[in-house]
Amino acid sequence: MKKILGKIYIALVLMFLYIPIFVMIVFSFNTTKSRTVMSGFTFDWYIKLFNNELIMSSLRNTIIIAVIASVLATVLGTFAAVGISRMKKIPRMIITNITTIPMINPDIITGVSLMLLFVFFAARMNFEFGFVTLVIAHITFDVPYVIMNVLPKLNQMDPNLHEAALDLGCSPMMAFRKVVLPEIMPGVLSGFLMSVTFSLDDFVVSYFTSGATSQTLPITIYSMTRRKVSPEINALSTIIFIVVVIVLVVKNIITTRNLKLTSEGERND
C-alpha cells in the first residue's frame, strides 16, 4: 500500500514536470497557431524555424560565446585554483569567498553590476555593448564553477608529487603539465562542461550586458515570447528537448560504464 502511494506520488510530480514540455511538443506539429486545438499535423514550424535568420544567427552567437567564454574561463580558473591552493589559510578563505559571490548572488544583480561597469567604460573608452561585453560577463560567472570544481581535486592531491617533480628537474610549467594537470583533469573537465551549460542557458546576465548588435538565443527567445503567439518557439523547444535527452542519455551511459570499469578494476586488485 505504502509503495503504491509512493509510486502515485512520484508519477504526479513527474506529470507536473513534463506536461508543459509535452504540450509544446504536441503543438509544435499543429497546422494552426492555436495552442489548444490540434487541427492537423505539419512540419511547417520547423521549416520556418530553420529559415528564421534571427534565430539561426543568435544560435550561432550563443555557441561561439559559450565556447570562447568557457575555454578562457577554464584556463583562467584552473591556474587560479592552483595559485589559491598554495595560499595561506586567510587569503585563501577571502578569495574563495569572493569567488562564490557570482554563484550566490541573484543573476539580476550580477547582470546589473556588470552593466554599470560597462556603461562607465563605454562612455570613457568609446566601445559598444556587444560581443566583447557578453564574453567578459560569461567568463565572470563561469570562472567560479571552474575554480570550485578544480580546488577539491588539488586538495586531494599529494603535495609531494609536485615538489618531487621540481626536485627531479622539471620546470614549474613542466611539473604542472606532467604531474598536476593529469591529476586534476576530471575537475577541469567538469568545470568546463558546467561553464558551457551555464553559458548556453544564461538569459539574465546576457540580457543586461548585450547590446543591440549581439543577441544570444535566450534573448531572442525572450523577445519572441513578448510578441504574439509564435509557434516556432514550440518547434525550437522540441528540438532543444531532444538534444538534451540525447546528451543526458549518452552522459549517463558513459558514467555507468566508467563506474562498472572502476568497480571491476577494484575487484581485480
Place this chain on the structure above:
Amino acid sequence: MKGISSKAAAAPYLIWMAVFIVVPLIMVAYFAFTDESGAFTLDNLANVAQYSNIFIRSIWLAAISTVICLVIAYPLSYMLSGMKAHTQSTMLMIVMLPMWMNFLLRTYAWMAILGNNGLLNTLLGFFGLGPYKLLNTQGAVVLGMVYNYIPFMILPIYSVMVKIDKSVIEAARDLGCNSVNVLFRVILPLSFPGVASGITMVFVPAISTFIISRMLGGGGNLLVGDLIEMQFLGNSYNPNLGAAISFVLMVILLLIMTIMNQFGEDDTENDRVLM
C-alpha cells in the same frame, strides 16, 4: 621560490576578480548612494521605501514557493534515496531533465496552458466549469516559481539523504523507534543541511526573478526583479534608484542567508558542483 611562482598562477584571476566582481559591486553601492551628478545622497534609498509593497510581495511569493517546493521535494527525495542504485540514477536524470531546457521556454509553455483560452480552461470547459482567470495572477507566478526552481530543492536534499547511513535508521528502529519517530528524530535532523541549502537555492532566484512575474503575472504583479529591470533597461531609466533597490535586495538576502547558515553548514558549493 617555488611557493611564489605557484601562487603567481592566481594573479590573472585576482585581477579579473577585482575588476569584474568586486568593482561592479562597489559601483552598485556607489550609484545607490549618489545622485546623477555624483554627489552623496540618501534619497535613492529613501525612495526605495515607496516600493515596500513590491518588496513584501516578492518576499511573500518567494517564501510560499519555497515552502511548496520543500513540501513536494522532501518526500520525493526521500523516496529517490531509497531506490536501487541504478534506478536512482535514472530517476534522478528524469527528474532533472526539464531543468536543462531554457527556463524561458518552460515558462512560455505555462502561458499556453493557463491562458483564458488555454488548455486547462478548455479542459475544464468540457465539464461545464470556468473559464477561470488563471494567467496573470499571483497563483500563476507561484506556480511558475515552483515549476522552475523545484530541482534546486530536490538536488541538495537528495544528496544529503543518500549519504545518511542506513544502519543509523536500523539502529533507531532496533532501539524501539516507530516510523514517525525515525522520521522526526533521525532523518529530519540529519537532512537539515540539505534543506537549508535547498531553501536558499530556491528563495534567491525566486525573489529576484523578473521573467516569471512578467510572463505569468501580467503587469499587475510586479516583483523586485521587475523594478530593477525597469530602472536599467525599461522606460523609467534611473540607474541610481535601480542600484539602491539592488543594494536593499542584497542586504535582505544577506540577512536571510546568515539566518539559514545558522542551521547547518553551507553546502551550496558542493550541491552546485553536483549538478
